Amino acid sequence: MKILVINPGSTSTKLAVYENENPIWRESIAHPSKELAGFHHINEQYEYRRKCVHDTLEKAGIPLVFDAVIARGGLLKPTPGGVYQINERIKHDLWHADMEHASNLAAWIADEIAHCAGCPSYLADPVVTDELRDLARISGIPELPRISIFHALNSRAVSRSYAARIGRKYEELNLIVAHLGGGISVSAHHYGKVVDVNNALNGEGPFSPERAGTLPARQLVDMCFSGKYTYAEIRKMINGRGGLVAHLGTTDVQSIIRWAHAGAEKHKLVLDAMLYTVAKQVGAMHIALHGQTDAVILTGGIAFNDYCIQGLREWLEGLAPIVVIPGEDEMGALAMNALGVLRGELTLQEYAPETSSD
């Protein structure tokens, strides 16, 4: 089976071709900010990115002959995890999504290439994967239900890989996955369903290198009505310019640790505070699993770092076995999802949200 994987990010579009389980080609197309500067909305980048993908495949001598094309899922309406065949409703909801994100273009590009190749196009475990238990949806303000947005693709992939490693099924385990990247999500996996998780994009849970996490509500309201900030500025504080970068001017955890080792007390305090918020969120997810956690998995870029792992171990000692699976393999996870469908091992989900975007 030959599978093309497409994963657009804010500054790059990653491509890979898999032959069955094996990656046979990978490329990351860089999109320099001056090339993107002329686009005012992410949708305006569609033609540009589509052409980049075609040109890159052509230059690499890769013919448009695939058994499937799979795309990173964008900001659809909340929907259970799994693999979806890309259809007009999915494309419509991505085009009209409430939030702009480069991944909203992935399904459009994948579907167009699949059309040329005469094969199906899929997406898998989008960030809007929503399997929250009903209890977890309720906040203290009826108009403000909690929303599930997290690193679903990598969190589920590392969970499956850990389960396989210990000879168990993912669907038999209670796992907590802390994805420690530019954003941080801590998800509770109960027998294969993510029954609770912080909304890692919009101001909930731990703070992260570039996101604010949970904020003191009253102070936030005062800030919003102070007249000092625009709506866009406040949104940016929550996602993009919040967290480590707000305190320390950088999202680079390794350089923060170098500063801390050189005696910069503020750098150490703020980084330790971030780890503390992660540990508290793991504690909350342990309760969501009735205190029956089989393992806590630490993943994402920050999980490469010994200082951060050690800091988390100190807080989490005795709660459950801690497993470190650093980095992420979104491309591999997408390819395996497509392969699972092609081999008949995974069933396609139906995208049928209660509401659709206008």
Ligand SMILES: Nc1ncnc2c1ncn2[C@@H]1O[C@H](COP(=O)(O)OP(=O)(O)OP(=O)(O)O)[C@@H](O)[C@H]1O
């Ligand atoms: N070896 C390392 N030690 C410490 N931090 C690291 C290391 N490698 C990457 N990071 C940090 O990891 C963060 C980025 O992680 P990652 O690459 O998983 O995120 P991303 O893909 O940009 O965002 P997300 O995971 O939220 O989608 C940055 O803060 C970076 O400084």
Ligand SMILES: CCCC(=O)O
């Ligand atoms: C939380 C969704 C994934 C991301 O960090 O962009």
